Amino acid sequence: MDPSLSYPRLVLPAGEEGEYALAYMQMKGFLGVGIVETEDGQHYAVFFATPWRITQELSASASRATGAKPCFVEHGLIVIPEVTVESMEAALKYAWEDGFFDGLKPIDRAVPRETIQS
Numbered sequence: 001m002d003p004s005l006s007y008p009r010l011v012l013p014a015g016e017e018g019e020y021a022l023a024y025m026q027m028k029g030f031l032g033v034g035i036v037e038t039e040d041g042q043h044y045a046v047f048f049a050t051p052w053r054i055t056q057e058l059s060a061s062a063s064r065a066t067g068a069k070p071c072f073v074e075h076g077l078i079v080i081p082e083v084t085v086e087s088m089e090a091a092l093k094y095a096w097e098d099g100f101f102d103g104l105k106p107i108d109r110a111v112p113r114e115t116i117q118s
Contacts, residue, residue: 007039029053047074
């Protein structure tokens with residue numbers, strides 16, 4: 001691990017790191033495939049969403065004639081006020097310090113990703 005970098009750090013899927021992709025992510029109100037890399041090299045999958053997006057998903061599910069879901073669940077869900085790099089990084093720092101990742105299982109990082117460095 002690079003000692004000059006700050007951990008935990010956000011790693012986005014390749015193609016999701018550009019200005020357009022980040023603006024689109026903010027508009028959608030979620031990032032469904034974020035990866036967190038820790039100083040010891042572990043990786044964790046996270047799902048960022050805004051309260052608005054979760055409400056939208058619940059409403060859409062409830063209005064379906066078939067296949068309605070009784071709830072909204074995602075592994076590694078972190079709810080933030082807006083989906084921006086700054087909000088996600090602040091949430092990761094808080095979640096790390098609060099022990100959120102202690103209950104998550106590390107994943108194998110086999111998919112190419114781009115690290116966000118601010």
